[in-house]
Amino acid sequence: MRPDFSKRQKKLQELMKEKNVDAVLLTNNDDIYYYTGYRGLAEDRIFAVSPAGGKPKLIVTPLENEAVIKYRNTVFIDSVKDFIKELKGYRRLGYDEKQLSAVLFSELGKLKIKLRPFGKFLEIPRMVKDAYEIEQIKKAIKITGKIFENIGNNLVGKSESQIANKIDIEFRKHGVANAFESIVSSGPQGAYVHHRPNERVVRSGDMVLVDIGCKVNGYCSDIARMFCKRWGSKEKQIYEDVKEIHDEIAGNIRVNVAYMDIEKLHRKLFKKKGYRVVHGFGHGVGLSVHDPVGKTLKENMVLTVEPGIYIKNRGGFRIEDMVLVKRGKSQILSGFIPSL
């Protein structure tokens, strides 16, 4: 199975016509892959310009001399001047306002081009996943599930860094790389939402929060589970509360529901149980770990459900699953990975 890049390009062209731009400048590697099929090294900085009436053109430096083999419509540039030359023929150019750098934005601003922020339109085709994309996401989830299978019994006595390192090795043994820096937080450090694993050693009474993901053919997984050898009764209660909230949110995800209504439900459930909301209930997942989701859920969107309760000096409680939006009951793609 291979993605239908022409179909994606057509959708983008329709959006360009609708928003009245002649072309759009792509500056995000995930977007460039999505619309052209070309992917360089993760660190490479590449561009593409997609005209309303034709195929996207890749714009790369000579370091990407392989690009032209993989994608015929490629030009090489050596300087900002060359870059500008590829764009100055357009009258109304869409750009990705969150990704384009201030310096290039300023350079383009000197030309007779009308610049139009287009980032939120670029996102639209990426929201609903096609069959190929869902397959890759499922593969990433499957591998992540295998990692979780073997974590639980081997935590006590190891440092968070050691555990995270072991997880990263396991991912690579499955032939994949991390989708993001693994989060392993133990005991009171769980109260820090985006905690970087450090040298703290896990004790037998600690709760350990593990939030990890990998990439398969560019597509991400993002799943969190908690582990504990000896639960305190207070901890057990909070865990059950977060699980209840998680299940109720997941059960309400379906086609045609407004994203904000799920967020409202999330806030209502937290309030009812007397917890403070620190972050949203979830996010889209796809080529990026935080993929766009529209105002209204549509069939074949993929999003996470990850309510999180954080209590100073006690720890963090988060369960994160990935949900495929369906008519009727949605599918919890990571539901096979056991929670406590």
Next chain:
Amino acid sequence: MRPDFSKRQKKLQELMKEKNVDAVLLTNNDDIYYYTGYRGLAEDRIFAVSPAGGKPKLIVTPLENEAVIKYRNTVFIDSVKDFIKELKGYRRLGYDEKQLSAVLFSELGKLKIKLRPFGKFLEIPRMVKDAYEIEQIKKAIKITGKIFENIGNNLVGKSESQIANKIDIEFRKHGVANAFESIVSSGPQGAYVHHRPNERVVRSGDMVLVDIGCKVNGYCSDIARMFCKRWGSKEKQIYEDVKEIHDEIAGNIRVNVAYMDIEKLHRKLFKKKGYRVVHGFGHGVGLSVHDPVGKTLKENMVLTVEPGIYIKNRGGFRIEDMVLVKRGKSQILSGFIPSL
């Protein structure tokens, strides 16, 4: 040993006074770490504002609730509005033109602040490495050397992806992560400078180019070596040419030499041997794999020397070492890693 953050801040403050800005907005995670000592997860988007007359202030979202424990002068923001509030009191604000997004640049442009591109001044203190930084870089090189020790005899019959994956596992066994996506290119695929490892299986007559690096406490290594079981005579000749060029360049790196003079020497040597120049002779290395280097080399700068010869249908020839600039003879930090 710990870096002297106050000293770095003082240097930055001097630059601000010299360039007549009241404060500078930091938007690059490496800069933020360099000037404050705070580091979040790799994917986290954080900000800092450093006033000409005081300590930098971290600006983060509530997901970074650990930041305030590690760095007292931290504020939390929930929106672009909050972000703007932290900045609108300044009259002349420096910003990092290569890193700041067009959307935030536009938002700041609506205020009564005079915006001044400051990216190239932010780089200046980072160019010359202090003792702590050199120590971390040496550690990263040492680990990379150990990986290279065990590569050579195990290439034939494996795919490029398998080899790259194995390297990544070895890095993690040493407790470190990649500094960049490992490059493993074999046979004719070596002609692609930034080749992504794929399923091509290495044969016994293939040259294999391995370009890898890791991060120790944020500091990178970046080293390339070549391997071959059975050299063709033409390949042997090109390899010897690139080695000769490499050694001559490395031998000319010393205090007070102009960077462009090294680049000119590089071009001259390529021309003399009849090869085409595809990329520069090297780059700085530090917190980022491509770290800034000034116009003139100074003591304790660290840079790579990596001449590369690329020949279609034949392959790529690159040797990359890391050099510590010294008065008199510079030190090839990675010189202990055997070349062919």
